[in-house]
Amino acid sequence: MLGHTTRSLFHVREYAMSSIINAVHTAVSGLNAQSHAFTDLSNNIANSQTTGYKASTTSFEDYVTNNELANDGESLSDSVSATTRQHTDNQGMVTTSTNSTALAISGNGFFNVVQATGQSNDSTPVLGTQQYYTRNGDFSQDKNGYLVNTSGYYLEGYNVDATSGTLGTSLSAIQVPSTIAFRPTESTKLTATGTLDSSSKTVDMSTTAYDSTGAASTVDLTWTKVNDTTWTVKDANDTTGTSNSATVTFDSTGAVSSVTSQDSTGASSTSSSSFNYTGSPQDMTVSLSGVTLGSANTVSMTSDSVTSGTFSGISMETDGSVMATFDNGYSQLVAKIPLTTFADPNSLSAQNGQAYTATSQSGSPQINAVNTNGAGTLTTGSIEESTTDLTGDLSKLIVAQQAYGANTKVVSTADQLLQTTLAMIQ
Template sequence: MSLFGSINTAISGLSAQSSAFGNISDNVANSQTVGYKRVDTSFIDYLTTSTPSQNQPGSVVAQPDYINNIQGAITQTDNPLGLAITGQGFFAVSETAGQVNGLPTFNAQQFYTRAGDFTMDKNGYLVNSAGQYLNGWSVNPQTGVADQNALSPIQISQTADNPVATSNVTLSANLPATPASGTATASSPISSQITVYDALGTSHVVNLNWVQNSANDWTVSIDAPDDTGGGTLGSAEVQFGAASANSVPAGTIGNITSATGSVTTSGYSAGQAATLQFSADFGSGTQPITLNLGTYGQTAGVTQYADTAYSLRGLTQNGVPPGAFSGVSMQTNGDVVVNYNNGQSRVIGQVPVVTFNNANALQRQNGQAFTSTTESGTPLAEAAGSNGAGTLVTGSVENSNVDIATEFSQLIVSQQAYSANAKVVTTADQLLQTTINMKN
């Protein structure tokens, strides 16, 4: 019985080593596959009889040992949409189930992968080289908050960015305490220009004309040549330091008063914004604009200090012209950002990182993908870098976690083990033949 048992044991060894060869072959073949996770081999001993006085040969079975939680090398690429995960976790992806009206429909089954070589397809979806569609959380365009309750394929819209009418202008400048001769007068005011946008995104020039009334007292007149009412919008008196009769440091705005035309002002309030409001009509209806000149009693904004010429320090406004789609970029926090040629950008989605308690128990699928199992635990979608989830590396991909040198070493060991098992079979066969020949 022991000779036949030895043959059966050796044959199981041949089968087990064949399985190991298969895993090694799979690993070597996919050593350059993005996001591939290697499969090692574990050998399990099965007994027939084993007591203190007797041991009969058993068998060995090869069992795959999935190495899904070991990271491969991160490599930079020239693909701005490439993503790699440093640490634990996977990308959530969907696979197609068909098409309707030229657009893909998706399998209800959720898949997971580390293959982050994403590019944008003709329909605006982010798809990796295995044809899987990147899933993410949608972002509310008004609040910028991601809806973390649902994952869906991310689709990039290449529509234009809508214009935004200017409603706020912030000016930072210094009016000269002693203007050059012949300037800052009614006939030769100090002028500065502001570019604003109407509701259609068309730019218009608004002129601020400054006239010095006395040492620390100025009048600013607001003029808009494109205004349908003729251009002159109104004026206000801006008082600095002691001229305002308010307790503010010299050279800082102490009051804005004497508003005319469409110009209005809320007057002095210590520590509050020094603003005035005016309205213009560029053909799209009345457009109210707030001009922020700084803070009462502080040096931020418009001041009046020693100089002979007007000095502009900063000018901003919140209007935006229309913009065309110029590209999409990925952020390390998972934000998917659409960029426009007007300098604006908008977050349209966020890519989470999905973690499992036992990632090595995931079920392998085609295309370096996995599906969850009872043993893997429940998938948990987390913001990148939070609650144990890995961080994202943009413009990069994760290579296979296969080490060729290790695979070749295991190949040699498996080859020798296979040969040894084959030798056991031939030796047992010779012993049986000798036993059979004994009757002759």
């Protein structure tokens, strides 16, 4: 009988020890979980003013382990775990910025950015190959003309080739140096002025015209006398003699009275002073009203292209265009900003400075033009604010603090019970 009683006391003490240790384990897991929550909430609160920051939340889940309290095939939870949940798909409030080159996304897209890995001997940044994505659109130009956000990431886009004037098809860091050259504007009108010598049989005139990319072409026109009051003017490079030609009639004062023309398509028209030039480099109007008949050949021709300008700054457009502005009042496209979307943006891997990298869970990056495929719109001179709910997170912080304190009480109580149990064993 005594042996049975001794064994029963042993089992009671063993059961008590196991229960106390489990209680300590549960309370410690609670402390760790609440500490995790503290970290997430503190990070949100600290970044409540950080441009493009996406607030996270803490998720708690219970763990079921091998528990002696289990009975009838049921397991009881004796620990808790906390994980951080990202909410990169949450839209932040768009507010006006004093920075004219800042951009804010309203939608699902991200800016494509890269980091500098060093500097060359001339202090030009050496850019890395790792692709990053961000919603921090507070961009400004650095000393080399690159667009860099407040976290030090370099904005990427499709740059216009300085030689051909065409938009590229691969992403690269956008750079607009102060030395950028002005591309001549597209020619839309050629103007002939001066005097035709009435005693001449042919007179040539030429000028340089520019296409939409700023590429130059020479336009040659030849005047041929028909009679004292009638001349023909045509494209000197046309061997058929019918394209881009016009018959010009002068009145008794030597001024142009009518122009009957035929363009390269065969279409005819009559005007008092001009004709349509079609073909290379593009369709243009040729004005002849400034030409008169006289006793000397001084006729010449000019185009309406603006050919010079000094760089004065950059401007951003809502369609993602980055424009170089010049002192002549013109702006020219230097780059185009696309936006990248993901099937599951909440599965992106967070990096320093409000940036992310793609993961297998996020899906492959899909590059889109602004305002297509859900990528979103751009607001210029604006930023996207942090999505932190400051009031709500402060309230949650108080609750987490109370839960942390309660778990501390459990550990303290369990310690007292453990000491009592050990004293009983002794």
